[in-house]
Amino acid sequence: MTRGAPLLTIRDLTVEGHAGEDWQPIIENMNLTLHRGEVLGLIGESGAGKSTLGLAAMGFARDGCRISGGEILFDGIDLRKASERVKRGLRGQRIAYVAQSAAASFNPAHKLIDQYGEVPVLKGQPRRKVAAEAVALYRKMQLPAPEEIGFRYPHQVSGGQLQRAMTAMAMACRPDLIIFDEPTTALDVTTQIEVLSAIRDIVRDHDTAAIYITHDLAVVAQMADRIKILLRGREVEEADTRTMLASPKEDYTRSLWAVRSFQREVQPPATGQPLVSVQGVTAGYGKVDILHDISFDIHAGRTVAVVGESGSGKSTAARVITGLLPPRAGQVLFEGVPLPPDYRSRSRAQLRQCQMIYQMADTALNPKLRLRELIGRPAQMYLGLSGRALDSRVRELLDLIELEPDKFIDRLPGELSGGQKQRIGIARALAAEPRLIICDEVTSALDQIVQEGILKLLDKLQREFRLAYMFITHDLATVRAIADEVVIMQQGRIVEQGPKADIFSPPHEPYSELLLSSVPEMDPDWLNRLLKTRSLPGL
Amino acid sequence: MGVVVFLIAFVAVSIPLSWAFRAALARLLPRDMAYAAGTMPLTAAFGLMVVGLYVFVALFAPLLAPFPERAVVGSQFQPWDSTHWLGTDRLGRDMLSRLIYGARNTVGIAFATTALAFLVGSLLGIWAALRGGWLDQGLSRFVDALMAIPSLIFSLLLLTIFGTSVLTLILVIAAVDATRVYRIARSVAQGVVVMDYVEAARLRGEGTWYLIRREILPNALAPLVAEFGLRFCFVFLTISSLSFLGLGIQPPTADWGSMVRDNATLITFGDVTPLLPAGAIALLTVAVNFIVDWQLYRASGLKERI
Numbered sequence: 001m002t003r004g005a006p007l008l009t010i011r012d013l014t015v016e017g018h019a020g021e022d023w024q025p026i027i028e029n030m031n032l033t034l035h036r037g038e039v040l041g042l043i044g045e046s047g048a049g050k051s052t053l054g055l056a057a058m059g060f061a062r063d064g065c066r067i068s069g070g071e072i073l074f075d076g077i078d079l080r081k082a083s084e085r086v087k088r089g090l091r092g093q094r095i096a097y098v099a100q101s102a103a104a105s106f107n108p109a110h111k112l113i114d115q116y117g118e119v120p121v122l123k124g125q126p127r128r129k130v131a132a133e134a135v136a137l138y139r140k141m142q143l144p145a146p147e148e149i150g151f152r153y154p155h156q157v158s159g160g161q162l163q164r165a166m167t168a169m170a171m172a173c174r175p176d177l178i179i180f181d182e183p184t185t186a187l188d189v190t191t192q193i194e195v196l197s198a199i200r201d202i203v204r205d206h207d208t209a210a211i212y213i214t215h216d217l218a219v220v221a222q223m224a225d226r227i228k229i230l231l232r233g234r235e236v237e238e239a240d241t242r243t244m245l246a247s248p249k250e251d252y253t254r255s256l257w258a259v260r261s262f263q264r265e266v267q268p269p270a271t272g273q274p275l276v277s278v279q280g281v282t283a284g285y286g287k288v289d290i291l292h293d294i295s296f297d298i299h300a301g302r303t304v305a306v307v308g309e310s311g312s313g314k315s316t317a318a319r320v321i322t323g324l325l326p327p328r329a330g331q332v333l334f335e336g337v338p339l340p341p342d343y344r345s346r347s348r349a350q351l352r353q354c355q356m357i358y359q360m361a362d363t364a365l366n367p368k369l370r371l372r373e374l375i376g377r378p379a380q381m382y383l384g385l386s387g388r389a390l391d392s393r394v395r396e397l398l399d400l401i402e403l404e405p406d407k408f409i410d411r412l413p414g415e416l417s418g419g420q421k422q423r424i425g426i427a428r429a430l431a432a433e434p435r436l437i438i439c440d441e442v443t444s445a446l447d448q449i450v451q452e453g454i455l456k457l458l459d460k461l462q463r464e465f466r467l468a469y470m471f472i473t474h475d476l477a478t479v480r481a482i483a484d485e486v487v488i489m490q491q492g493r494i495v496e497q498g499p500k501a502d503i504f505s506p507p508h509e510p511y512s513e514l515l516l517s518s519v520p521e522m523d524p525d526w527l528n529r530l531l532k533t534r535s536l537p538g539l
Numbered sequence: 540m541g542v543v544v545f546l547i548a549f550v551a552v553s554i555p556l557s558w559a560f561r562a563a564l565a566r567l568l569p570r571d572m573a574y575a576a577g578t579m580p581l582t583a584a585f586g587l588m589v590v591g592l593y594v595f596v597a598l599f600a601p602l603l604a605p606f607p608e609r610a611v612v613g614s615q616f617q618p619w620d621s622t623h624w625l626g627t628d629r630l631g632r633d634m635l636s637r638l639i640y641g642a643r644n645t646v647g648i649a650f651a652t653t654a655l656a657f658l659v660g661s662l663l664g665i666w667a668a669l670r671g672g673w674l675d676q677g678l679s680r681f682v683d684a685l686m687a688i689p690s691l692i693f694s695l696l697l698l699t700i701f702g703t704s705v706l707t708l709i710l711v712i713a714a715v716d717a718t719r720v721y722r723i724a725r726s727v728a729q730g731v732v733v734m735d736y737v738e739a740a741r742l743r744g745e746g747t748w749y750l751i752r753r754e755i756l757p758n759a760l761a762p763l764v765a766e767f768g769l770r771f772c773f774v775f776l777t778i779s780s781l782s783f784l785g786l787g788i789q790p791p792t793a794d795w796g797s798m799v800r801d802n803a804t805l806i807t808f809g810d811v812t813p814l815l816p817a818g819a820i821a822l823l824t825v826a827v828n829f830i831v832d833w834q835l836y837r838a839s840g841l842k843e844r845i
Contacts, residue, residue, distance in 0.1 A: 358735045364735040
């Protein structure tokens with residue numbers, strides 16, 4: 001390949017973060033080169049320094065961080081020595097950044113097209129020309145109704161569309177380099193494909209260089225020319241995508257590759273009376289029905305995975321079971337006895353039987369309570385434990401979730417990592433000694449190695465206590481790993497349900513087919529093949 | 540010129556004093572509190588020191604004051620001398636003694652009022668946010684209606700109806716201030732009640748009191764603490780203005796607000812004595828806000844920002 005000088009060169013970069021009294025390195029001695037038209041994938045667990053490196057490529061360090069050593073050369077400009085004014089001129093114009101959550105990064109008070117035009121108009125381009133370009137880019141990003149979508153506010157378009165609008169915004173000034181920071185992590189598989197193919201086309205058409213940050217290997221395999229793997233701020237290895245996938249050199253890389261191998265033992269089909277039976281439930285908010293005539297059973301000691309895109313009614317079904325949303329029709333039976341529709345009229349014993357684990361452990365744990373109270377409270381309430389008995393129960397639970405009791409019992413949630421917080425969520429659910437645990441996307445916010453740990457833990461606990469799980473997820477790889485039975489939902493209706501083996505083997509319902517084929521595979525040609533074989537919805 | 544010199548001298552003295560005070564606290568307190576005390580900023584140490592001094596003066600006023608609070612002990616407007624250190628007021632009462640008793644009356648009433656306003660306002664606000672629906676609508680609109688009436692006129696009205704005693708003064712100002720606290724507590728709590736952990740606690744079957752006390756209040760505390768510092772100062776001003784109108788603390792009880800007004804004529808003669816009570820209010824205000832800032836910093840976790 002003949003190429004000119006590299007667009008971006010990072011040599012010996014060290015970024016430090018302020019921790020307590022001293023500076024801890026976040027990235028150490030990092031080297032990186034990127035040519036025009038090239039996409040570099042950055043992979044690592046959370047805390048590996050991916051985002052910090054991405055931001056450093058713009059010569060930027062977050063609050064509390066500093067770039068303390070090395071060189072960042074962008075097209076011959078040394079970003080460490082450049083003045084703030086020069087850097088500001090580059091950012092948004094020649095280097096653009098696409099954040100993980102477009103929903104949180106757009107200003108909700110302005111229309112999309114105004115936000116698109118902010119930088120170009122500021123740099124002196126006529127407003128009308130900018131608007132015309134925006135429409136052209138929206139069309140290229142395969143957004144529906146490109147002429148008018150720009151005049152909507154961020155909350156009026158879907159998450160996937162917003163992410164594409166954000167990519168379009170990054171392209172507004174025809175930058176030489178775009179940094180994508182986990183742009184599809186928050187999206188459903190079916191939406192993810194639309195965004196991925198749009199990003200790939202636009203990068204190719206404009207000969208833009210890109211850094212693509214993700215923890216999803218299958219995604220990066222589709223996007224990147226080269227892959228660089230980071231671990232705790234250091235480079236593990238870097239190679240061509242195909243070489244890397246075929247023959248990783250380092251043990252750590254191989255462990256990343258193997259992470260999705262967890263598979264729980266296949267259970268014999270459940271018989272007898274189901275633990276929970278949802279019968280003909282129709283429910284919704286206000287006048288709108290979200291669920292239409294839903295029925296499924298959950299047996300003791302089994303896992304039912306409820307799968308679907310966002311908005312398919314998965315979480316609403318969970319809210320009906322817990323009693324947060326009384327159904328309009330139908331009922332929920334617990335061991336054959338109907339549960340009162342509203343949680344307020346359920347008895348303590350009934351409430352105890354069904355516990356929840358939430359997607360965002362950050363908002364599910366009260367940040368001001370110590371673990372002792374967080375975990376101990378259900379045991380105190382339902383089982384009447386107090387004093388020494390309560391203390392030893394909390395320690396026992398911490399042991400169960402594989403956290404050292406002495407070290408953790410008096411910590412606050414803020415002093416834990418994401419995976420540890422999710423474990424505390426599990427311990428809190430266990431403390432009530434329930435029969436059913438509803439897991440609402442419990443692994444979606446975690447990276448893959450941590451995810452595997454949580455899934456293994458859930459599996460261990462299920463075998464030990466014969467728990468039933470209702471596992472809500474949009475991640476089919478997780479379903480494959482842990483489910484006994486699968487319920488596929490779309491727009492509030494059950495499309496297909498049955499044992500896992502039946503669902504994952506053909507013939508499929510059309511929607512199941514679409515969902516299953518959308519799960520990225522670790523094959524660099526997968527996206528190309530897929531796009532050839534199907535015309536995507538919404539495209 | 541003299542003022543500048545005085546200010547410089549004041550700062551120069553208070554810095555080493557605060558430093559020594561902090562070191563002493565860190566040494567004397569039990570271990571878990573000693574860490575917080577040892578790492579607090581000097582401003583907070585200064586604030587604590589001043590508040591401690593005020594509390595001490597208020598508690599031991601009868602022992603500290605050289606003369607009784609209400610007795611006429613000299614002629615009118617005597618200058619500073621060795622018997623009357625700060626001179627006498629327009630009736631011939633000892634200024635220093637009245638200043639010392641004023642700490643007891645003004646600070647005590649202001650503190651009781653603010654504390655009561657916060658207790659009532661924040662509990663009702665959080666309760667309304669938690670329950671929502673008709674209760675929230677009813678309470679909130681009622682509070683809106685109260686807030687629509689200018690607070691001074693409203694206090695005057697209530698004091699005229701219920702008569703002026705210290706107790707009614709406290710209740711009336713607390714009632715007026717509680718509406719402001721209610722608004723803040725409710726809006727902060729509305730952000731907290733939607734959190735998953737509150738939902739989890741509800742599903743667990745927790746009662747309202749537990750939800751307010753353990754799940755919501757600790758997470759709504761930071762803005763409430765900040766508001767406390769500000770409210771405390773406003774209550775001072777309200778008491779002073781009510782005293783000015785003759786409906787506040789009644790003479791002959793010593794009160795810093797009315798002491799400024801009563802002796803204001805002296806200012807025209809270049810005497811700073813009438814400004815001393817005002818200075819006492821200002822110093823306490825600054826001190827309280829220093830402490831509040833420190834608490835806010837600790838409660839909001841700003842220090843952990845990386």
